[in-house]
Amino acid sequence: MSKVILRKRSFKQAERWKRKLDRYREIHAQIKKEAEDILNSKNFRSTKEHIQHGNMTVNAHVMNVARYSLAISDKLHIRCNRRELVRGALLHDYFLYDWHIPDEVNPHRLHGFYHPGRALKNAIKEYELTEREKEIIKKHMWPLTIIPPTCREAWIVTTADKWCSLMETLHMHRGHGAISGEAGED
Secondary structure (H helix, E strand, O other): OOHHHHHHHHHHHHHHHHHHHHHHHHHHHHHHHHHHHHHOOHHHHHHHHOEOOOOOEHHHHHHHHHHHHHHHHHHOOOOOOHHHHHHHHHHOOOOOOOOOOOOOOOOHHHHHHHHHHHHHHHHHHHOOOOHHHHHHHHHOOOOOOOOOOOOHHHHHHHHHHHHHHHHHHOOOOOOOOOOOOOOOOO
């Protein structure tokens, strides 16, 4: 191959990387704008201490879900309340325990069934939630949680959560715990 062709390919690849980086920064800015109180809370930061899927922390997982939720909404042109979408995504796994370590209080063998309720209780204690945010948290494990979501935001987070969980479990997804330089950073 000629040097000219290689330079063109390199330039095009660099342009693609720059667009991706710019989009990544836009998404992070939106997450920070919509949920700075969550990102800076002590309990949210504690989610960096617990593993979710594979070797991914809960913090990195919920950040991935928030990013993918925004990306799905944009890519599919789904009109929704982006603030509630982001906040619900960040709090959907706000159960605040390590489900890999069994104890008497937390029913870890049935974690998939019980953690949405625990996450909702914890989130309600700490934040003022809208009905839509509550629905996102409560129903993100559908079909395990039998009653399906009834709002777009909950469907988007449910979808993003399933995708991220699969990629993380298969070690095919690298997470960046949070916004660079912010309290949620890994």
